[in-house]
Amino acid sequence: MTSNGRPTAVDDAGKAARPRKTAARRAQSRALVLPETMTVQYLAEVLNQNPIDVIKQLMRNGIMASMNQVVDYQVATLVSTALGVRTSMAEAPTAAKGPAAKVAGTEDESELVTRPPVVTILGHVDHGKTSLLDSIKNSKVAEGEVGGITQHIGAYQVESNGHPITFIDTPGHAAFTAIRARGARVTDIAVLVVAADDGIMPQTLEAINHAKAAKVPIVVAINKMDLPGADPEKVKRQLSEQELLVEDWGGDVISVDVSAKTGDGIDNLLENLLLVAEIAELKANPNKPAEGTVIEAKLDRKRGPSATVLVQDGTLKVGDFIVAGAAFGRVKAMTNDQGKTVHGVTPGSPAEVLGFGSLPEAGDQFKVTADEKEARSLAGNSAKAHGTQPGQTRALRLEDVVNQVDTDDVKELNLVVKADVQGSVEAVRGALERLVDEDAKVRILHTGSGAVTESDILLASASEAIVISFSIGAEPSAERLADRMGVEIRHYDIIYQLIDDVEKALHGMLDPVYTEVIVGRAEVREIFEGRRGTQIAGCRVSEGRMVRNADVRVVRDGTVVEDSTITSLRHFREEVNEMNAGTECGIVLQGFNDFQEGDILEIHRQERGRR
Numbered sequence: 001m002t003s004n005g006r007p008t009a010v011d012d013a014g015k016a017a018r019p020r021k022t023a024a025r026r027a028q029s030r031a032l033v034l035p036e037t038m039t040v041q042y043l044a045e046v047l048n049q050n051p052i053d054v055i056k057q058l059m060r061n062g063i064m065a066s067m068n069q070v071v072d073y074q075v076a077t078l079v080s081t082a083l084g085v086r087t088s089m090a091e092a093p094t095a096a097k098g099p100a101a102k103v104a105g106t107e108d109e110s111e112l113v114t115r116p117p118v119v120t121i122l123g124h125v126d127h128g129k130t131s132l133l134d135s136i137k138n139s140k141v142a143e144g145e146v147g148g149i150t151q152h153i154g155a156y157q158v159e160s161n162g163h164p165i166t167f168i169d170t171p172g173h174a175a176f177t178a179i180r181a182r183g184a185r186v187t188d189i190a191v192l193v194v195a196a197d198d199g200i201m202p203q204t205l206e207a208i209n210h211a212k213a214a215k216v217p218i219v220v221a222i223n224k225m226d227l228p229g230a231d232p233e234k235v236k237r238q239l240s241e242q243e244l245l246v247e248d249w250g251g252d253v254i255s256v257d258v259s260a261k262t263g264d265g266i267d268n269l270l271e272n273l274l275l276v277a278e279i280a281e282l283k284a285n286p287n288k289p290a291e292g293t294v295i296e297a298k299l300d301r302k303r304g305p306s307a308t309v310l311v312q313d314g315t316l317k318v319g320d321f322i323v324a325g326a327a328f329g330r331v332k333a334m335t336n337d338q339g340k341t342v343h344g345v346t347p348g349s350p351a352e353v354l355g356f357g358s359l360p361e362a363g364d365q366f367k368v369t370a371d372e373k374e375a376r377s378l379a380g381n382s383a384k385a386h387g388t389q390p391g392q393t394r395a396l397r398l399e400d401v402v403n404q405v406d407t408d409d410v411k412e413l414n415l416v417v418k419a420d421v422q423g424s425v426e427a428v429r430g431a432l433e434r435l436v437d438e439d440a441k442v443r444i445l446h447t448g449s450g451a452v453t454e455s456d457i458l459l460a461s462a463s464e465a466i467v468i469s470f471s472i473g474a475e476p477s478a479e480r481l482a483d484r485m486g487v488e489i490r491h492y493d494i495i496y497q498l499i500d501d502v503e504k505a506l507h508g509m510l511d512p513v514y515t516e517v518i519v520g521r522a523e524v525r526e527i528f529e530g531r532r533g534t535q536i537a538g539c540r541v542s543e544g545r546m547v548r549n550a551d552v553r554v555v556r557d558g559t560v561v562e563d564s565t566i567t568s569l570r571h572f573r574e575e576v577n578e579m580n581a582g583t584e585c586g587i588v589l590q591g592f593n594d595f596q597e598g599d600i601l602e603i604h605r606q607e608r609g610r611r
Ligand code: GDP
Pocket: 123, 124, 125, 126, 127, 128, 129, 130, 131, 132, 171, 223, 224, 225, 226, 227, 258, 259, 260, 261, 262
């Protein structure tokens, strides 16, 4: 074990192994000591592998898991063995879950302390989310708290009966799910604001589904109670139709009447949030290097990059080396939501951090490292993993997504279902819900009428779901986001086909759909004789590009006469890798010397496509 309690490679005699061994060398003599459970990211770290490669290895074993998902020792061993690394289980359970995971039970209980809950406010537009956030802030200023809250840093903290509560200052389920889609779990409790004079509206439904998908407890705030048209009973009835039974209705969902305008009910709301937090037993260990999530980041012309972070475990201190995504640095200074300088930030609390060398992104998870070298190297790996597309994640497809392992070992296929009209939504939902299989089930996260939106894609990405659209398309911005985030949208016009595919997917039998994509075409204009009978085709690239070593077919009068490979691609005398449309080049094919003028050379590729 290292001093921070993490397992490390040890040899059979128990001596600490030198870090950064290659997998192959480890295999010869060493066993990697692993805890009972760990995140995929952690496993990648101790295996000294890129997390993407570990995820791929998991997929090969039929397990779909993202970086922050927790896998057990057996699964970790499967991956390790495939990489030539022997494993053994740590004797005592070791804390090795990500920052979002509950740490209780995985490390010395005596080190754990209760941390403040982190709350996000969700609800329909104009129902008073911003007003409620302001009202909560102001109620504390009015009470004469020292200094008051003066800064907007993206999150703030208030106290109720001496207990702090942290609020994320950006309300709405879009931001909530966008952060979740980056793999971070920030929110402990969602406050669902419903205007008492308006009732449940479309975005209220979305918010409910987003919170449920995140498995975050919901506290309802029935707002605008000061208005004469307030009808809280109607709101409660509507909630019951969404399977949110409030306490008056015999359920266990807490509902509080409030007015963001007059401040009535705010104290009651805060007390109830603490109650829910207490039930959730939110604990963390402040005596270790900090981990958490970036909530907001901005470039200040005078001060450089500044980021608001939420510490989720450990304590963040001035002077710490820190890495978040592709950004790293050393904490120069920290300020809290009241603009006051702080030197240490404990779990559940936010602070604005100065000292990053570049801007991290909202949703990036940060951690403190031992030194600058480690921070730089982790940032470098992250930049490589992200490529040029921040926020891009692996593709989830219907044919393999069902393999994800749920906690109770029942496989779940998460779906977001959109259809042209509400009637079709109900028909599709009804048919899908009837599909049952012994070890796999459909979980419908959200349904709605109308085109697929960006919010649907974010939800799907955050919850590893597939978007099913029936008799309706997707908004162009949603298509683009789906491409970027690797979310599959499957379009159907025939309900039987939709049900059939989902049923097959549940049984793990759905074959991927492949479509052919043309990479480039070139026309043979002239034929030259090369050495030893080799023919060189003088070509003009008519579309796309020609690529050396690519598979190519020779098409003559619409018929394929040969399948071959480009062994030589020349521009004048020079051997090149690629030639683009509009250029001329000389092409030699493997074992083919029978060109005719007018032949078309076609490079194609099979792509896993969308229906
Ligand atoms: P958001 O879109 O959910 O953030 O809603 P806002 O906080 O911007 O509020 C929308 C409108 O409702 C604004 O005109 C607010 O002044 C008003 N509003 C918010 N809360 C209350 C309330 O408790 N009572 C009354 N009468 N008006 C409110």
